[in-house]
Amino acid sequence: MKFEPIVPLIWTHHLNETVAFYTEKLGFHLGNYSEEWGWATLHRDACELMVSRPTAQTRFEHPFFTGTFYIKTDDVSALWDHVKDSVKVAYPMEDFDWGMREFAIYDNNHYILQFGQELE
Known part of the structure; x- marks a missing residue:
């Protein structure tokens, strides 16, 4: 059994602004993007990040991470x-x-x- 790298998925109400921050400020490349799903993947070298708008089933008011x-x-x-x-x-x-x-x-x-x- 082999573990793969962890890929964080962060929630945001500001999908386009978040994609812009990571691509423009940090040099990530936009992978997949779906306005309909409210979801995107971002990549830079071996680093990957997913970004998503919260769904109706997600209890989310503002970004938080401990x-x-x-x-x-x-x-x-x-x-x-x-x-x-x-x-x-x-x-x-x-x-x-x-x-x-x-x-x-x-x-x-x-x-x-x-x-x-x-x-x-």
Whole structure:
């Protein structure tokens, strides 16, 4: 038995704005998109994300998640330089005792995205 990578599915009332945030700010590519279903997939390298409007059966008032989405990258400094002036920053770039250089931002829905790279 083999597990595959986890693919988060985030809910939003703002599907088009969310697709624009991830494609324009973070360089994701739009995969599948259905206005009728209120759903899209976004990809960048090995990272995948699904975005969906809540359905009538979904109890959803506003975005919530009790953690963060942590994305490892091979050049966190370049990504930081690219996004820091155009997004809401949760915390700036920092080197941590546990051996990671990372920063965190908020997406347009207020979900927290952390980006990290192992220190050499």
